[in-house]
Amino acid sequence: MLDMQYVRDNAELVKKATKDKGFDSSVIDELLSIDEKHRALIAEVEKIRHDRNNLNDQLKKNRTEELISQSRSLKAELDKKEPELDALAQQVKELALKIPNPSAADVLVGKEEDNQVVRQVGKIKDFSFPVRDHLELGMLTKTLDLTAGTKVAQSGFYYVKGMGAMLEFALVQYALNKLAKHGFTPVITPNVANEHSVVGCGFQARSDKERQIYHIDGEDLDLIGTAEITLVGQHQDTTFNASDLPLKYAGYSYCYRYEKGSYGRDVRGIIRVHEFRKIEMVVFCLPEESDAIHEKLREIEEEIWTELGVPYQLIKMATGDLGNAASRKYDIEAWMPSQNKYREVTSTSNTTDFQARRLGIKVRRNGGTEYLHTLNGTAFALGRAMIAIYENYQNEDGSITIPTVLQPFIGTTVIPVQK
RNA sequence: GGAGAAGUGGCUCAGCGGCUACAGCACACGCUUGGAAAGCGUGCGUGCGAAAGCACUCGCGGGUUCGAGUCCCGCCUUCUCCGCCA
Numbered sequence: 131m132l133d134m135q136y137v138r139d140n141a142e143l144v145k146k147a148t149k150d151k152g153f154d155s156s157v158i159d160e161l162l163s164i165d166e167k168h169r170a171l172i173a174e175v176e177k178i179r180h181d182r183n184n185l186n187d188q189l190k191k192n193r194t195e196e197l198i199s200q201s202r203s204l205k206a207e208l209d210k211k212e213p214e215l216d217a218l219a220q221q222v223k224e225l226a227l228k229i230p231n232p233s234a235a236d237v238l239v240g241k242e243e244d245n246q247v248v249r250q251v252g253k254i255k256d257f258s259f260p261v262r263d264h265l266e267l268g269m270l271t272k273t274l275d276l277t278a279g280t281k282v283a284q285s286g287f288y289y290v291k292g293m294g295a296m297l298e299f300a301l302v303q304y305a306l307n308k309l310a311k312h313g314f315t316p317v318i319t320p321n322v323a324n325e326h327s328v329v330g331c332g333f334q335a336r337s338d339k340e341r342q343i344y345h346i347d348g349e350d351l352d353l354i355g356t357a358e359i360t361l362v363g364q365h366q367d368t369t370f371n372a373s374d375l376p377l378k379y380a381g382y383s384y385c386y387r388y389e390k391g392s393y394g395r396d397v398r399g400i401i402r403v404h405e406f407r408k409i410e411m412v413v414f415c416l417p418e419e420s421d422a423i424h425e426k427l428r429e430i431e432e433e434i435w436t437e438l439g440v441p442y443q444l445i446k447m448a449t450g451d452l453g454n455a456a457s458r459k460y461d462i463e464a465w466m467p468s469q470n471k472y473r474e475v476t477s478t479s480n481t482t483d484f485q486a487r488r489l490g491i492k493v494r495r496n497g498g499t500e501y502l503h504t505l506n507g508t509a510f511a512l513g514r515a516m517i518a519i520y521e522n523y524q525n526e527d528g529s530i531t532i533p534t535v536l537q538p539f540i541g542t543t544v545i546p547v548q549k
Numbered sequence: 550g551g552a553g554a555a556g557u558g559g560c561u562c563a564g565c566g567g568c569u570a571c572a573g574c575a576c577a578c579g580c581u582u583g584g585a586a587a588g589c590g591u592g593c594g595u596g597c598g599a600a601a602g603c604a605c606u607c608g609c610g611g612g613u614u615c616g617a618g619u620c621c622c623g624c625c626u627u628c629u630c631c632g633c634c635a
Contacts, residue, residue, distance in 0.1 A: 176604045201615045497577045
């Protein structure tokens with residue numbers, strides 16, 4: 131949600147920004163026209179309220195039938211107009227929620243194919259044997275079991291077993307250790323959130339086409355797609371002192387993705403699944419700090435993938451690929467030998483005051499209050515990290531060497547093939 | 550699930566149906582100071598308006614009343630006790 135005053139004053143800019151993101155910009159004209167009606171009715175209703183308040187003040191001292199009847203007739207007028215006012219306010223709110231956060235000035239205008247490769251880091255290994263994909267490796271080492279997931283739940287759910295499970299916990303330990311050094315507080319969050327929190331973060335809660343989110347029937351609860359929702363949402367309706375900021379969290383949660391509309395894509399293995407675990411960074415900060423902190427989150431992500439020794443490329447997304455909330459977004463894509471290409475493993479966004487405004491998260495300073503900024507970034511999407519490690523560290527026999535940096539957390543150097 | 554109590558600004562809390570919802574803490578700015586603390590002053594929920602100002606706001610939604618933080622009804626949440634339970 132944007133500041134209504136800002137939309138009024140910068141209608142053309144907002145329209146362009148909305149179009150740049152690939153959203154329907156006609157809502158802005160619609161919004162402005164409803165907003166105008168809304169404000170006119172506010173003035174009208176407030177005038178009636180004012181008259182009635184005055185009348186009631188007089189009545190306190192001087193109780194006459196004449197005044198009482200006047201007050202009653204004003205009340206009747208209000209009873210007629212207030213529902214109209216509420217309806218208009220509701221419309222304004224709904225339309226305003228449809229406008230995405232404009233992109234930052236340095237973001238390239240364009241579509242997904244205009245995303246910019248900022249740099250490629252790490253040397254792509256030249257395997258002397260035919261490479262296997264992560265699923266084959268997972269089966270050879272008996273660390274991935276998709277069949278069991280399908281039997282017990284459905285396709286898109288999977289088991290991680292043996293050394294695979296140990297590797298996932300090692301990744302968690304490694305990441306939390308690193309993030310603690312950067313001042314992040316580790317958090318284990320709920321894996322569900324109510325609709326207000328989901329929508330407040332800029333996610334579409336229940337649109338059936340392109341549905342992304344699981345809903346719990348009969349409850350105001352969705353399964354979260356990312357701990358961003360629970361980490362940002364935990365401070366809704368909160369005003370911080372400037373000295374409390376920045377607040378940095380490293381949240382561990384399960385993540386649920388419905389993935390409707392992506393049938394047939396990445397069906398093999400665990401690249402695209404309905405459930406996985408993730409460590410997510412979320413920062414609350416002063417508005418003027420958010421750009422620098424965004425670069426910091428990006429650096430931490432690059433540091434992680436550099437230390438893991440997995441080749442990656444850094445992508446700066448164009449406006450059309452930013453989504454609803456982000457003003458700027460970087461993805462890291464790790465090299466996947468079996469596919470002979472880079473695939474997304476992290477994403478970090480500066481959402482500026484977009485989420486804060488929707489969720490009422492403010493900072494108090496200079497004698498007033500203002501909305502703060504929120505940012506998020508993936509530390510590890512654990513499934514995809516596992517894929518990247520498996521494929522890049524595979525040996526000829528199908529065993530997997532543990533990256534040096536993880537060895538202290540797992541206590542071994544290799545995941546062996548199991549008979 | 551049962552019984553009781555409570556929800557007022559970032560926090561702690563006052564508020565017999567009627568002026569502008571009390572106060573303290575915290576925070577910001579200023580005065581004071583060699584510097585700080587203390588002290589003093591100002592500000593510190595939302596909307597509309599260029600502004601003066603007006604309106605709204607006491608968990609949420611209804612109702613009674615000329616008038617509701619206050620009375621009535623429903624709901625939500627939290628706390629205490631009981632029950633169940635990893």
